Amino acid sequence: MSSKFFIDNDDAVLRDAGLRVTKQRLAIMRVLFEAEDHPDAEQVLARARERDASVSQATTYRTLAVLAEKGVLQTHTFDGGMTRFEVSNRPHHDHLIDMDTGDVMEFVSDEIERLQRKIAAEHGYEIVAHRLELYCRKAG
The missing domain is CATH 3.30.1490.190 (Ferric-uptake regulator, C-terminal dimerisarion domain)
Structure with missing residues (x-):
């Protein structure tokens, strides 16, 4: 099952989560919603920097935390490893x-x-x- 999931409006997701819409956060959102795996925070950061070199670690971690808190993302800590992320509104699997x-x-x-x-x-x-x-x- 591919985990690729697209949303219609990245801006609205960020605003609904109480985050300012910035090009860095938009890069993070695209990484998350296009991921075909379950990236950890460092993987999200590296992929977002491929889209926009100005993406900072602090912005990435804060964005991930807020999106998880607001239910946009699910977090998984498989077998006590690093926390990984996937979008929440996907079909059950x-x-x-x-x-x-x-x-x-x-x-x-x-x-x-x-x-x-x-x-x-x-x-x-x-x-x-x-x-x-x-x-x-x-x-x-």
Whole structure:
């Protein structure tokens, strides 16, 4: 599953999050919404600097923190590693994490979703939200 996600108006997202619209923040937004992986803050910074060399570390970290606080971004700390980011308003998916490389792959399984609902129902619950992270190594 590709994590590439486009938004119609970067400016509105920044304003709604209470951030000033600057060319540096717009570069950060494009990196986040075009990411096909789950970049950490330093990766976001490096990619944003490829678009605009004036992007600072402070602006990157502040923008990431505010966007995560406002729910625009989801944060993941896979197996206690660095915090990684992905946009929030994407279709539900789960994660497969390669323990050797740190690569994060997204997947969707209707079978897993059905089983989770069944298990919750058997215990008298309805799932409101969940995250599934599978930590793996290549077989063989």
